[in-house]
Amino acid sequence: VDYVDTLIADIRRLKKEKNAIILAHNYVLGDVQDVADFVGDSLELSKKARQVDEEVIVFCGVSFMAETAKILSPEKKVIHPVTAAGCPMADMADAPALRRFKQDHPDAVTVCYVNSSASLKAEVDICCTSSNAEEIIGLIPEDRRIIFLPDKNLGANVARATGRQMILWEGFCPTHMRLRPAMLERKKEEFPHAVVIAHPECRPEVLDLADYSLSTGGMLSFARSTEAKQLIVATELGIIHRLQKENPDKQFIPISEQAVCMTMKMIELEDVKRSLETLTPKVELEPDIITQAKAPIVRMIEQRL
Ligand code: 13P
Ligand code: SF4
Structure with missing residues (x-):
């Protein structure tokens, strides 16, 4: 053995x-x-x-x-x-910096991507992930301003999809930031019949070239149900393992071999x-952090503000 x-x-x-x-x-x-x-x-x-x-x-x-x-x-x-x-990306926002930021936007609702520390979550109103961000933004009354952190790409992509204006934090995922529109253009030329699925942590210019914006879980369900036999995948390479294992008859083409998240x-x-x-x-x-960070995560899971 x-x-x-x-x-x-x-x-x-x-x-x-x-x-x-x-x-x-x-x-x-x-x-x-x-x-x-x-x-x-x-x-x-x-x-x-x-x-x-x-x-x-x-x-x-x-x-x-x-x-x-x-x-x-x-x-x-x-x-x-x-x-x-x-x-x-989670290391790009911390609680003291958010507290200072909120002073400039005191009436805003704070929406925090789960890619953040527990101490940051303890300071926010509601969390979201890449699969539910649009629904979570939809819970916020139209007249309320929104601070979105830490991912400026997810924030910008969701702002476009929902038509809501959002005050964005300067954070990003280094792995998804490396994926450039030109890389995707080249892959699309090489595989003209492929369907393109991209993660919303990608730059908006990359999503403009994709057919679908999906979380990793969304990509897996999409791959199972689509008729397409070739898919270009714009996210971290690890997802290819499950995509290929669950769909042996389909071909998954990574946008770039560089899309690796080291951690x-x-x-x-x-x-x-x-x-x-x-x-x-x-x-x-800390027990206090657990209690305070739990509230916005549970609001997210239960979809209520
Ligand atoms: P998902 O929630 O889509 O799996 O994304 C997590 C993540 O870290 C993406 O970079
Ligand atoms: Fe963070 Fe890695 Fe996910 Fe990027 S790919 S958001 S760096 S865990």
Whole structure:
């Protein structure tokens, strides 16, 4: 039996012994996705984390996702196998800076993309993900101004789709920022019959060239139901693993081989095994932060302001 098979067998055994569930994001390494009990986008993972029976959640994704799981299930042990796996976009906004920003726009409703720290969420009115941002904006009365943070691209894309004016924060995803309209134009010339699906963290000029703007979970459902046999995929490369696995008869063409989020690749099978053995590193948050950050996440899940 080879090394990886042994690791996988050990992880499966430890999972039972420790009463643990493994949750993974669609961008993590393929073999980590394959050993997980549930793989999804940010919204699907939040909903799942809210209703797990197991005592331990091993979260394979970036820090803000593991924090969200802890906020929604504070009584569980939530383990994030590699603490250093953060989201550079989430690091572009912090609570003190938001407090100063809000002083300039005191009457605005603050909408925060889940790609943000727990302490930032503690300061906002409602959260959103890339799959529900338009619905969340739709909950806000027309006469209220909106601060949207931290992703200026998602903000601009949602502002266009909803026709609402939004005050945008200067944050972005470095991985999606690297995807340029010219890259997509070239792929479209090469594959003229392909349907283009793009993540709303892409620049608006990239989305202009796409057929559909979708979260990672939205991409997976779209791929399952479409008649198209060729799809150009404008998002992080990790998604290709599941797209191809679930749709072996279709061809998925990444917009660029450069679309790699380094921190999403930091958790390896070895880390998952060690985490299950030691039940560390645990996600720990101040009880006050948990209470304050939970409110905007629950408002998002329940779609009420
Ligand atoms: P999704 O919610 O679409 O999975 O996006 C998460 C993310 O980090 C995208 O970069
Ligand atoms: Fe953050 Fe971008 Fe990586 Fe998603 S792909 S985790 S937004 S840096």
